[in-house]
Amino acid sequence: MTPRVLAVASEMSPLVKTGGLADIVGALPGALAGEGVETRTLIPGYPEALAALGAGETVLSFDDLFGGPAWVHAGRLGASIVYTLVAPHLYAREGGPYTNENGVDYPDNAFRFAALAWVGAQMAQGALADFTPDVLHAHDWQAALAPAYLHYSGRPRPATIVTIHNIAFQGQFAKELLTELRLPPESFRMEGVEYYGAIGFLKAGLQLCDRITTVSPSYAQEIETPEFGMGLDGLLRARADVVSGILNGVDEDVWNPATDERIEATYDAATLSARAKNKVALQKRMHLDADPEAFLLGVVSRMSWQKGHDMLLATLPSLMARHAQLALIGTGERHLEENFLAARDAYPGRVAVWVGYSEDLAHLIQAGADAFLVPSRFEPCGLTQLYALRYGAAPIVSRVGGLKDTIVDSNEMALQAGVATGFQFSPPTAEALDIALRRAQEIFRDKDTWRKLQLNGMSTDVSWRHPAKRYAALYREAIAARS
Template identity: 60%
Template sequence: MSGYEMRPLNVLSVASEIYPIIKTGGLADVAGALPRALASQNVRMMALIPGYPAAMRSVESAEVVHRYDGLYGGTARILSAKAGGLELFVLDAPHLYDRPGSPYVTPEGWDWPDNAQRFAALSEVAAMIGLGGLPEFQPDVVHAHDWQAGLAPAYLHYAGGRRPGTVLTVHNIAFQGGFPAYLLSYLNLPAGSFTIDGVEYYGQIGFLKAGLHFADRITTVSPTYAVEIQTPEGGMGLDGLLRTRSGIVSGILNGIDETVWDPATDPHLAARFDRAGLEARSVNKAALQERLGLSPDPDALVFGVVSRLSEQKGLDLLLGELPSLLADGAQLALLGAGDRGLEAAFRASMSVYPGQVGCFFGYDEALAHQIQGGSDALLVPSRFEPCGLTQLCAMRYGTIPLVARVGGLADTIIDANEMAVAAGVATGIQFSPVTPAAFGGAVARAKTLWRDRDSWKRLQRNGMGTDVGWTQPAKRYAELYRTCAASASSATS
């Protein structure tokens, strides 16, 4: 057994968002849950995050561990801090991060014009820490998440000499971080890096491409998505690069934080329940119907949606099938935000179907829990889905997932076909291809199952008995880190 298998391991996680401090999507959930899960694997993970206003408000007992006189146009500090039960390095650079809006866009919805500098700074600081710049924390591995941290492996490569192992996780390959070539020297990248074997990507600086090229290991968030992104249909221009590196590409399913998503203790629910007490869900259903203005009908099949409103998520399919979905008195409870056209269409549907469609546009963590605890089925008709977390939460809460057979949705849901139902292993409903007809057929199957309440309850209990936590994924990440750290050590010794 090698030293890396025996001793504690230090890992620096580099992420642009982290729950419970700042969240726009599943990346934050993963970045926030993984450090806790890894503790049992003898892995200490520190997370490096930007000093957004929400982060600066959250930090506890912060200590300045490094200062920059000039970092992309202003002074900056690295704070060692704790927040939300996490150990953090916070990059306090007000000129880059102290601004309204989301982490990536202005309040009006436009990308911040200096996003290249904002996230190059995050990656450069990660490389500095990785190279031993902070004596109190020496990483064996730097784990970069998505394009916002994609330059970290590149900076470490061009630094030369001994360096930690590097892992890049792709949470969604649709977001790649491409910026003009003239920024190359301003981003402290060497002139020779602007090649196909460097950071160049279709005439731009490709942040994600750089990470995919230079990382020692590449992961994505489900085995099926790891295969899909190596195809022309799923790779979105990066499939060729990924195929050349297929030997280091793997898929590790996400989990959910089972302390946050636990129907037996959830403070957001009107009534808490467990696998043996499903009848209490009726109280949550009534509370959800009241909150969203739905008719107080305990027998109505309530379909839930907790999603970004986009074409990727297949919400246009839902709109097209809304008349048939709502037939027989079914209802729709939707929480989401995104495409303005989709928002407008769903808002209009509330007037067309009063008492049957209830929507909240925006982000509301409590309502997300209430939809999981009070709806009967959760719709996830995504055209592609790297992993998906809402279907995992749905199973945990006894809500039947109705999902497209893509990415992590295919890996996590066992379809209620005749054989699976007979064997007693089904946990949800899958459909393929992602077309209106196939989606409509899945909705019809859900309605048939709903009429057989005993079968419906068996699906609920199967889902609630499924391991959707971080124990197994954490073991796989720990194994990956140890292999990566050992390889990096051998290469530079």
């Protein structure tokens, strides 16, 4: 059989992106096509998405969608069909997908993403003339009400799957919105959408969907514990038989050092020496000292407590005392931004900080840094460490979630066996991070061992091939269970 899947998500690369969710939603349709799965994707009609896709064809219209008229346009992204929910009163705004230009959540986010889920549910139940899916696949809290709308509709429905990309973001809103969100009174109970006296979007999806996935096997286990479950661990333990972890992959066309037009010099495993030109270019671009022997550490990340940036700040004096360099780009918590800018001023030529985001610079850091740091306190999967493997930047990661699943630590046995790809540290503390950084820098001085580490990483399969097979099998199982 050829499963037909409607994916519902709040962002999709390259149309609109704030993080890894967009990369995954953008890459999955092409990867699944190779497994005989037809995937179409519904996203909000943000201005940038509409501009990128063009006008498209109107395939559905609604006179009143949570406060105004709306339409669904069908367009193409490569070989994939993408539906945009055009609702100017909800999405035509100057800020980002979730926050205004000042970084404050839109006050009507409950309606903005309930609308996305509600329209997804209508499409899943035959509203489209040419496509009735066998599976509705909702990504994160912004789409997670879709299984609830389907459940309470009382009509035949497809199989439903919810993927948790980060359980820390759950979408909780006042119970007084229940009727306005088109949810029936009976839905407000523990077995429905109620969550600690509020309406929980993610909780509702996890409670009422057929299958739950998250983006790494270790994270699937971690979120069933109080430490990582963010209040949903009990529900996930109760539904453990339908929870699975499937690692993310990377788009090998976009993240390929042999063909990447965003970097100074292309290279592959056979021409690894050419990589040095990217280090020179990175040092120049970010105003670091021109020192080919300096241990250059790269970071591309949102600045937050979750991502462990406070730990990195605590280790900077030790790192600088060992004549290392740091190249960091990202935005996030104001106090972290300010502290890193102060570190840049304190260590000129040794610490480089770009507050913001640049896709070009993100690629150059992967290609030019000697090592790539991801010190997260929790990490569902992570993509940047996979890019680093591909680009020969040895990842240094905390031993949690998908980081633990994707990086082989350079302990003595792994080095002797020739299978190490990076460095892990635990617990997530500044002291443990400093030890890992010292280990990495010591091995960096052994050029032959370091080169082997790079080549191991570059030969690791981080593509979507295996994850796509897992998703395709899951879709077929869920469809069979519904029939």
